[in-house]
Amino acid sequence: AQTVTQSQPEMSVQEAETVTLSCTYDTSESDYYLFWYKQPPSRQMILVIRQEAYKQQNATENRFSVNFQKAAKSFSLKISDSQLGDAAMYFCAYRRQTTSGTYKYIFGTGTRLKVLA
């Protein structure tokens, strides 16, 4: 069964510094998508970035980038120039295709990021 592991329940970063959140997953499939979602204290879950497994190039969205290591089944999120607004719970998610051709998402347990002023 596919699983998603976020081994860091909580992390802290100083404002303007860089932080990396870890995510590993277990799968035997070769075609899948990976996502990072951000859930600020207001609870609205926001898509941060996504990565297609077939693309070797790491996805980037402004200050957010990923380090996708397919062989190692690792998908870490790097936040550069951290801002107070980055404080949130971050969830890593894996999307797989079911035998009927639909999609199911599996989420990690989340990493709470604190940004220190």
Place this chain on the structure above:
Amino acid sequence: KAGVTQTPRYLIKTRGQQVTLSCSPISGHRSVSWYQQTPGQGLQFLFEYFSETQRNKGNFPGRFSGRQFSNSRSEMNVSTLELGDSALYLCASSHGVGRSETQYFGPGTRLLVL
């Protein structure tokens, strides 16, 4: 384009009651998925509806049910509420098809069962 909306945002019920939560997806999205989020269990998948049909289902008891209307709006119903049903219920919408399909979440409904 308006995002995913959920109503109500907060709800307090007592054990044994039932509750109905509503979710309006992003315009054009035909898939609506429901998740239960608790501090101990994280996000647990409840079910997914696509074009008014339940397409996927998680491991929740039959007290949890849902439906989807022709305009893609979805409702989730929980009958005979238990204390353990207290959680944030998240709805996510997506196109439901295509390789690049991605879920977008609503703000959630916070349910407290007393």
